[in-house]
Amino acid sequence: MQERQTKQKQIIYDALKTLNHPTATEVYAFVHNLYPTISRATVFRVLGGFASGGKALELRSAGSEVRYDYNVYPHCHGRCKVCDALVDVEVEGLPKTGIKATACDGFAVDGYEIEFFGTCKRCLEGKELRS
Numbered sequence: 077m078q079e080r081q082t083k084q085k086q087i088i089y090d091a092l093k094t095l096n097h098p099t100a101t102e103v104y105a106f107v108h109n110l111y112p113t114i115s116r117a118t119v120f121r122v123l124g125g126f127a128s129g130g131k132a133l134e135l136r137s138a139g140s141e142v143r144y145d146y147n148v149y150p151h152c153h154g155r156c157k158v159c160d161a162l163v164d165v166e167v168e169g170l171p172k173t174g175i176k177a178t179a180c181d182g183f184a185v186d187g188y189e190i191e192f193f194g195t196c197k198r199c200l201e202g203k204e205l206r207s
């Protein structure tokens with residue numbers, strides 16, 4: 077049982093690395109294709125475990141499903157306005173210690189996510205082909 081769980085975790089982690097900032101649903105679809113015995117519940121539970129154990133980041137942005145990132149080093153993201161893909165972006169001018177927020181009205185701040193928007197490489201190349 078223990079061994080099986082370890083193997084499932086490895087499969088799910090590999091999927092996380094292969095896919096680009098996937099949602100849990102996308103990870104499940106990918107994993108299920110290769111290993112039909114792994115259940116949706118397992119994928120969601122394991123991803124949640126990665127996030128709470130510091131093995132993956134949970135990316136939350138308004139109006140979209142939570143996405144997972146195996147790159148746990150603090151970094152910012154860009155979202156493609158055309159296809160909604162998420163990519164890593166390098167940002168200049170952010171303080172090394174991060175940004176500090178003081179909550180108002182008893183709101184408890186857990187973290188933040190800075191998201192830039194633009195057009196991803198794939199969509200840009202698609203545009204060039206059409207014009």
Ligand SMILES: [Zn+2]
Nearest residue numbers: 156159196199
């Ligand atoms: Zn795109």
Ligand SMILES: [Zn+2]
Nearest residue numbers: 145147163164
């Ligand atoms: Zn990322």
